Amino acid sequence: MTSLGHAMGTDFKGPPDLSGARHGTRVVVLGSGLAGMLAAYELRRAGYAVQVLEYQNRAGGRNMTLRGGDTVMELGGHTQKVGFAPGNYINPGPWRIPYHHQGLLHYCNAFGVALEPFIELNHNSFLHSTEAFGGKPVRYRDFAGDFFGYTGELISKAVDQHKLDDVMSADERAHVKAAMRTWAGLGDDGTWTKGTRSSLRRGFDKPQGGGVDGAPVPSDLLPRDEVMKSGLWQFIAFHERLDMQTTMFQPVGGMDNIGKGFARQIQDLITLNCKVTAIHQDDHGVTVTYDDMAGGGAAKTVQADYCVCTIPLPVLSQLDVQVGAPLKAAIAAVPYGSSVKLGLEFRRRFWEQDDQIYGGISFTSQPISQISYPSSGIFTKGPGVLLGGYMFGPAAYDFAGMTPQQRVEEALKQGSKIHPQYRKEFSNGVGFAWSRVPWTLGCCSMWSEQARKEHYKALTTMDNRIVLAGEHASYVGCWQEGAILSSLAAITTLHKRAVGGA
């Protein structure tokens, strides 16, 4: 608790205190995503002898950025070559950082990773449903203005008509009426009607201008019953979610600059191309067996006193891991989400030049779910890259089942409903399906409440010499902050065990 109310919104309490480590105690870290690299960094600082085994030929894990010239290979055999112009990119994994992810922000700053604002909420973006407003997109500001206006009007009128006398005092009724009128921008009569006041929220039909012909013309309202039926209010709700609130950040130049910043600290500890096959332990230590993929696949082993394992659970559950039944059950119990992201490059930033949309997200009821506009490079003249779709769940499985070309084609077809310029301006695209990534087999952990109750404690409790870390071992699932906080928790636990168990 702080003096100003409840906590600041972060569970990060600063770098861990690992003092008193027995110098040279050996720790093997499996996986060089953010969780693994942070564990290696802090453990080495504390005096441990650390080595990191990584499956891929790169560090960073799901912290990735795709740029022109990159190759994406996926399970099923499809290969995509990214064709973006120099400087353009898409982040297929994490792409934004909330203000309250203080652990990640701390290490970004400590490791010299430059950050810039990520624009999340944009009042001028589009909301679209195939089932509402004749299938035409509406501006966020139009919809939000009308939704708030009608909502405020309903309560204001209900107060006037004494319908709420039973639930509030006369004093509160007066306050509620004032609140609704101010918040919703109602007229003096408490109604949401076409006119200057409503257009000062939703925008004018002829905007405010200069000179003798400068008078604005108010805009028509959307009908209340259509607003309420549309379902588009879910996208207003979206921006109020703790994880989606402003201010957000992104690394300058691509999310993988975070992974690179972490890797700079510990690159001498990482061995790439290690396909772990078994993790055994006894009273004396841990033995990790892996195929050395850079050395023709020869089986090798590493001995250590302790192991921090950050291997994603769908992969880990298929390995020979010598842990107790509770942890084994936990590893098997957590399903991973399927997610697909599409990066589409267009010859020009028509969303800025034609539609005055600078950053932010347009939402649609179509499977692509959203179109996100780049927060960087705004006002530049060259080609630009959109996030042309970001799916979770069933739509993601559908898209993952398509060829990469089909994914892009489908995204163009659906996106054209919101931006008719799509076909004319399209240059090239890439579709990244997380369920087809061999080293994670899904995008991130999707804990159910029931699974959390039954298995979370076991998953996060050190099993003799082995402790798990990663976003899956946190309450901040699917976010990089989860990897950071779980890693700090895991190495703190490991350290206590190593010192106390001496």
Added chain:
Amino acid sequence: MTSLGHAMGTDFKGPPDLSGARHGTRVVVLGSGLAGMLAAYELRRAGYAVQVLEYQNRAGGRNMTLRGGDTVMELGGHTQKVGFAPGNYINPGPWRIPYHHQGLLHYCNAFGVALEPFIELNHNSFLHSTEAFGGKPVRYRDFAGDFFGYTGELISKAVDQHKLDDVMSADERAHVKAAMRTWAGLGDDGTWTKGTRSSLRRGFDKPQGGGVDGAPVPSDLLPRDEVMKSGLWQFIAFHERLDMQTTMFQPVGGMDNIGKGFARQIQDLITLNCKVTAIHQDDHGVTVTYDDMAGGGAAKTVQADYCVCTIPLPVLSQLDVQVGAPLKAAIAAVPYGSSVKLGLEFRRRFWEQDDQIYGGISFTSQPISQISYPSSGIFTKGPGVLLGGYMFGPAAYDFAGMTPQQRVEEALKQGSKIHPQYRKEFSNGVGFAWSRVPWTLGCCSMWSEQARKEHYKALTTMDNRIVLAGEHASYVGCWQEGAILSSLAAITTLHKRAVGGA
């Protein structure tokens, strides 16, 4: 009208078409704010012979930035020397640019003025009223979560209790109920109560963490009657105003980079230090008389065929201006607002480091009205400058009546209620009172509806050879976009007159 609904939110239709100008037709422009400089730029491009007379010893008008080493002199005799560290600044006049100010954005891009996002809405900033919640500030996210929650709950319950059956069909009632639950984040029972769901809006008491102790603890709600009584909902409404919606921009490095960008185009046309005393006209031309303040105050005259006058009305109304009665009355009819802005430099960015506030605005019921956090330099370690107060109206008159030292002291006293770190971290400050600026005598035009009806047409109609421009000659008053749009309207009118009246 566009194919996607009503207009884009801008009345800018591109650079003006001034083709067919009689080469060498002379235009004198009075004032080198944005309106005057744009008029000079476009008129010269069209072939007119332009000169600009400026009262100050600098171009830019109210487009200003204060940096360390700058001196502020004001009516009343007070002089302030700005003590900010290198790189820090405050914009005492305009400080942000809405996405729909397309005229200004167009010329910024045309003139090479680099822009960056201005962070307006910040869910983690504070809302504060001396009369609410025991005088303690609350986080925006806490208040907004509870205000939306209780509002949604009121309607959801009213629907359940059939109180709204008379105003909507059964179908719409079902939609409204679903809308309220989703938008407001209500529980399955339609209530706003303490728990995971409400804390996923307003934040947890113990935030979501990692590892075995990662479970979050929900936060307490603010009581509904206090929320409704607090008046703090006005600050939620603030962000929904068309002019305050996201995405917003600011020039990199200070607002005066716009003025400098404009001045670069036409600096050879500007004569500084000209105190205009009279503007006369007859059938043959315009004669402007001014005191040459750089030349000992000697009276001089300029002859031209036409005049674009951008002198702020409180100054213009005191000059000898030869125009008809309607324009004279209009010039006298428009009051200017008083405004004060305070720039406070602190030794470190405690709002970021202690409070996790990155850009955006905290609001208070106190006279300082708001504290705005810099959108640039986020995460830097050195001293930072806050907008420590921004007052309009009565509070501005109060602050303008104080000495600069008193203004800063008062801002520290009030700001300490929101940020207890103020006193300890304070370094230096500056208080800029627009009512004490001799060349504008107020910050900007404050048209009443009545004055608009009676005088706007006359103010914006060309009076023989003289046409007015500036934010006061627009429906976008107090914004730079008003200066841009009115300038374009004025020179289009002038051009028609010059070509047609040949």
